[in-house]
Amino acid sequence: MSYNHFAVAGSSSHEVVYGLYQCRGDLSMPDCAACVSHSVRQLGALCPGTCGRALQLQGCYVKYDNDTFIGAEDKTIVMKKCGTPTGNDDKIAARDAVLDGVVGGGGSGDGGGDGNFRAGGSKHVSVIAQCVGDLSGDQCQDCLKEAVKQVKNICPSSGYADMYLRKCYVRYTIGGGRAYFNSDNGGVKFSSVNI
Numbered sequence: 001m002s003y004n005h006f007a008v009a010g011s012s013s014h015e016v017v018y019g020l021y022q023c024r025g026d027l028s029m030p031d032c033a034a035c036v037s038h039s040v041r042q043l044g045a046l047c048p049g050t051c052g053r054a055l056q057l058q059g060c061y062v063k064y065d066n067d068t069f070i071g072a073e074d075k076t077i078v079m080k081k082c083g084t085p086t087g088n089d090d091k092i093a094a095r096d097a098v099l100d101g102v103v104g105g106g107g108s109g110d111g112g113g114d115g116n117f118r119a120g121g122s123k124h125v126s127v128i129a130q131c132v133g134d135l136s137g138d139q140c141q142d143c144l145k146e147a148v149k150q151v152k153n154i155c156p157s158s159g160y161a162d163m164y165l166r167k168c169y170v171r172y173t174i175g176g177g178r179a180y181f182n183s184d185n186g187g188v189k190f191s192s193v194n195i
Contacts, residue, residue, distance in 0.1 A: 015066075129171070
């Protein structure tokens with residue numbers, strides 16, 4: 001299962017911990033399991049005794065908190081990375097078209113737990129986008145539209161960019177500058193984003 005959320009009750013009704021994990025939609029189940037396991041180990045080492053924390057790897061996302069966050073929309077920017085400018089208006093126009101197409105391909109209703117993973121591309125542009133699986137389809141669409149708006153504003157001519165909002169992300173590369181698809185070991189070897 002590439003997405004799951006849960007609540008664990010303590011000895012009193014006031015002691016509840018909420019959590020979720022989610023893998024990138026194109027990962028195999030073994031890669032997903034490896035990524036989530038790695039994330040949980042990292043969270044334990046990085047955040048001992050904390051009431052809430054999140055860790056985003058390129059292949060998966062893990063979050064826990066003693067305040068409920070399941071199903072709540074949150075479009076706060078938590079991490080952004082812009083590549084070097086391309087200097088090519090045609091490539092930026094192609095980027096914008098692919099970003100709009102990937103986000104425009106969404107729907108409404110239940111998000112289905114997979115986080116509405118989306119991937120698209122053209123000759124020069126590759127895009128992936130995904131929401132956390134606890135969002136409805138409408139909430140996901142709203143979050144991804146905001147992520148695309150922010151990436152266009154903050155990284156207007158970048159050759160690649162990552163825009164992580166608290167409940168969704170969008171990433172693109174122009175001209176194969178970075179590989180996002182089918183990464184080895186579920187993204188475990190890549191850098192993390194503490195959110």
